[in-house]
Amino acid sequence: MFDLFHMTLHVELQQDDQFFIYCTNEQDNVIKVDMWKHAVLLWHKPTYYGTLVTTATLDEKEGVILSAWEAFCFFKHYTQDSVLQLSLSANAQSWVKRAQEVEALIENEAFIPSFTDWQKGSLQWIATVDQVSKETTYLLSHVVNELIQEDETIAHIWKELVDQHSLFNKNPLIVDKQDWLEQTGLQQIEVPFQLILRLTEPEEDGGLWQVRTLVIPSDEEKEPFTFHGSLPTEWVEHEPYVARQHNKWRLLAPVLDGSSSWINEWLTEDEAWLFLTEQSEALLQAGIDIHLPAWWQAVHKLNMKMSVSVVDSAEDGRSSFFGLQSLINYQWKFSLGGIALSEEEFQRLVEQKRRLVHIDGQWIKLDPQFIKQAQSLLREADKRGLHVRDVLTSELNRASHSSSAPQDSTVSLSSVSIDLSGGFKQFVRQLQAQKPLKTHPLPTLFNGQLRPYQQEGFNWLLFLRKYGLGACLADDMGLGKTIQLIAYFAHLKEQEEARPSLLICPTSLIGNWERELKEFAPSLNVYVHYGSKRDDDASFSKRAMDADIVITSYQLSVLDFEQLSSVHWTSICLDEAQHIKNAYTKQSRAIRKLHSHHKIALTGTPMENRLTELWAIYDFINPTYLGTLPSFQKKFVTPIEKDGSKQKVAQLKRFIQPFMLRRTKQDQHIQLHLPSKSEQKQFIPLTIEQASLYEQLVKDTLTEVEKRSAFERKGFILQMLTKLKQLCNHPALYLKEPGSRQTIKRSHKLEALLDLMKEIRAQGESCLIFTQYIEMGTMIERMVEKELKEKALFLHGSLSKTARDEMVESFQRGDSSIFILSLRAGGTGLNLTAANHVIHVDRWWNPAIENQATDRAYRIGQTKFVHVHKLMTIGTIEERIDKMMTEKQTLNDQIIGEQQWITELSNEDLKELLTYHREETTNPKEPSSTS
Structure with a gap:
């Protein structure tokens, strides 16, 4: 066993504050490190009690190397009573003395960060007592930084200080060392007043603007006053504080530059503008109180x-x-x-x-x-x-x-x-x-009748002709584009407008057009320019000017372009206009160059694959309206076809709609075998209570969902979505409060529903009210009985088949004007044609389910106009669902077709779907309706 009583520990200070330590026995022989390191460093944590010590050999002596921090910790625990004999070199003795001074400074908390080093971007420390050497200061800084890194307790304290005073890790505006000490919290200062910077406008236009420093005493019994270079006698000691604040104001707002204790009292108009629009913002962000003219905030x-x-x-x-x-x-x-x-x-x-x-x-x-x-x-x-x-x-x-x-x-x-x-x-x-437009009587030269929607198309063509604007008649195949155009031709002849008109169509349709024109407008002079024996230049011009309508093919529009372009046509009409969809072909370019008083394109497929096809048709009917093709590709094609921009889709649709009339076989006024149906979306704001609960629920959910597995996440989100939708209906549903708490004023949606039911009853009509939640249905049932003094029917899944049948029969007889149904129980299998209003209180994820519920009233046997009301809260999940279901459609349907519902939402829409958008509630939307 190694004998510490007969060992001498030699300590030598090397360069860079590193220590070389070795041991000798009584015979002054060097002892191997492994023989003594664990015993000597038994309490030394930095080297993990001697295990991680660095071994070295100097002058044939084997020993260990300790850093300044490791040496500091070693000597800190070393005592004079130690059995270990210690031999220090002269410079080591001096260093140990400095270490003892540092230890005393740390124990007495007599040190602070160095302002000078902080300005240079370095964290160093200095003593707060006098007569501390540079060497001791250097060691102090080194040791304190090591303590912050190594000691968990000190590290935690330092982190809290840094978090509380961001000046330690940022570089804000600091006037001087005293200001820095105050802002970092290293030195507490209390002043018995508050300083406020006030800007006052001139009394007359064009005058100087006045700047004042207001002193607001903390003692409310003392009157505020304007600072004029000095404070009251009892506050004189705080004048340096005022000067520092003024210096800071001037640095943030250079237009205030003045004397050392004052600020510039008068500003020109340009200086006042600069202060108001730019420099005052810097002052406010620095936490400085400013009083600006009362009108400025509004202006x-x-x-x-x-x-x-x-x-x-x-x-x-x-x-x-x-x-x-x-x-x-x-x-x-x-x-x-x-x-x-x-x-x-x-x-x-x-x-x-x-x-x-x-x-x-x-x-x-x-x-x-x-x-x-x-x-x-x-x-x-x-x-x-x-x-x-x-x-x-x-x-x-x-x-x-x-x-x-x-x-x-x-x-x-x-x-x-x-x-x-x-x-x-x-x-x-x-x-x-596109309506209402002037109704033109059918020309006497027209041998036929127009259906109502065809009459609208005829009026629309003449409306655009009046203003020299081209038209794209894009009705579905079989809805009568041909007959509408023939009525248009007959009108031109009857009104003795300039002639002739040019009709370009596929070769296979030339004969068909001849027959249709002969049947419906036999008095029109039709000249067919087609075939190998067609007229030459001279005779073509004469024949064309004598005709009401010249018919030719797409192929000849290129071959005979010189002949066709020699005539200024009163109208040029393209049948199956998609034949010019490729803008770069000779055929498309030639036809777009032809001049005319009015241009019309007939097509059931204005766009088949790409947006440039639509551009080509519009460049024909209204040249330059959609810009050049390169600009159109940049502004619309790339954002829509490559990036899927919904905003650009909506914008383009808005541009093309005025010049395109498209009706499909699915349009309600076309479907003669069904009564008409109108759908109306009513957007309703949340109450303050609902909005607060909504935001908190979303915040808690988004935090919790990140902790869930993929399987748990799906179920968790579905549960949360149910809570949100219940909250949008009424806070009592979400909070599971009793009926006594379910007041109408806590939910604007319930108020809107009540107003709607009152209006329906006043008109002597009846309604179906669908909700997903039995609790909501019960709430509505109680509201009807209390407010309308009427007994409403309520059908839900808990009822027997007998009770269900009795309710249906009672409603169909007219015994009640209000029928509440849970969406699942009442969505299928019922005929409720006695109702002509359908109200969806809350929105379902799948529009098909809503449509099934609506079809309880809007079905075969219905003889009345059906009005569908969809109530949605603004800025919430309900509005988000509606937008997503409306916007996610194929490119063609987005641009020109009828809207189709979608049935699922993408994962990336989750955050947008959940977040409550307050800005959308500042201007509540008017009810919007779509037919």
Whole structure:
């Protein structure tokens, strides 16, 4: 066994504060490290009690190497009573003395971080007592940093300090060392007042703005006062604090630069603008209290609006323009709040470089960015003028909440409010809605009858012709596109409008068109330009001008392009217009170059595979409307076909709808064997209570769902979704509260339902009310009895077949006007044609199930108009589900077809589906209806 009593431990300080330690016996012979290291380092944690010690040989002596931190820990536990004989070199003795000083500083907590080193981005430590050597300070810093790394208790304390005072790991604005000590919490300071920076506007327009420092005493009995360079006698000691705050204010807001204790008291208009729009934000973010003029918050949020008034110059009921490229008369206006400026007044203020203007008792701002945009738009409009296309695309952009128009070289009015007057306003309204339009009597030259929807198509073609706008009649096959166009041709002849019209169709349909024209408009002079014996240039021109309609084929439109382009047609009509879908073919390019007063495309498939097919048809009927093909590909094709952009789909649909009339066999007014049905979505806000519960439930769920396995996650989400939907109905359902707590005012949806039922009863009508939850059905049943003094029927799965049959029979007899059904129990197998209103209180995941429930009233045997109401809460899962089911459709259906429901949601929609969107509740949506 090794004898510590007869051993001497030699300690030598090497370079870089490393220690070489070795042992000798009584004969002064060096002892091998393995013989003594575990005994000597028995309490030494940094080397794991001698196990991880570094062995070295110096001057033929075997020993161990200890770092400064390891040596500090060793000597800290070493005592004078140790049996171990210690031999220290001179420099080691000096180092141990410094270590003892460091230990005393740490025990007394007489150290703080170094401000100088913090400014350099380094964390070092200094003593808070005097006469500490540089060597001791260096060792102190090294030891403290090691303690933070090695000691769990100290590391935890340091982390809390850093978290509380972010200045330790960031680089905010610091005025001086004293400011740094205060902000880091290393030195506590209490001042008996609060400083507030106040900006006051001038009394007269164009004057100087005043800046003051307000001193607000903590003692409420003392009056606030303005700082004028000195504090009251009892507060003189705090004047350095005020000076530091002023220095900080000036650094954050350079326009306040003044003397060492004061700030600049007077600001010019430009300086005040800079302070209000930029520098005050920096002060606020730094936690400095600022009082700005009361009106600034309102004005700051408002942006000056630029508007253009379109002046209608039409007379005698005639159109004031013709075609998308027609120039329009206009006037610019500018407004902010209740102040309106003419273009001349605005330009004058811009020339004066004004920023903040006082007009008619109200302050307005002239933002430089707005001025730049406005002047650019004014120059562009002066250079090119405003066209019908500019106004139309901007109005359609606004309707689709978009900011980019499908145009290349025209003036963009997307950021401008447009005031339409007279006939132009009516034109845009009719164009967007496609009805109501003027009903034209069928021409006497037309030998036939039009069904109601065909009459609408005939009116629509003439409406667009009036304004020189092309049309794409895209009815389903078999719905009579041909007969609508023939009525159009007959009208042109009867009104003695210029002729001739050119009809281009597939070769196989030329004969069919001849027969149809002969049957329905036999008085029309039809000339068929086809075959090997067709007329040459001279005779073609004469024959064409004598005809009402010239029919030719797509192939000849290329071969005989010179002949066809020599005539300015009153109308050019394409049957099966998808034949020009490939925009790059000679055939498509040739046909798009033909000139005409009016162009019409007939097709049941305006787009088969790609969006460029749609562009080709529109470039024919309304050239340049959708821009050039490269720009169209950039703005729509790539975002939609490659990225699946829903926003671009909606925007494009908005642009094409005014010039496309598409009816399908599934359209309700086409299905003559079924009564009409209207579906209406009513968007309802949550109450404050519901919104609070909703947000908390989503927050808790999103946190918990991350901890679940894939299998558990699915079930957990389904449970949570049920809770959310119940909460959207009424908080009492989610909280499982008794009937006494189920008041109407706690749920706007219940209020809306009650109002709806009152209106239905007032009209002497009846309704079916579907809900997924029996508790909700019971709540509605009690509400009907209490508020409407009526006994409602309630069918749910717990009822027997006998009770179920009796309820159905009672309702069909008219004994009750309100029938509540659980969605599962009442969704199938019932005939309830006595009802003509169907109300879905809560939304089901699968629209097919909702449709099945609706079909209890809307089915064979129904003789009344059926109105379907779908109640949804704004910004919640209900609205998200509705949007997702509506938007996820095939490309063709998204752009031009009827909407189809989907039956499942993707995983990536989860967070968006759950999150409550408060911003959507600030402006509750009006009920929207779709037929």
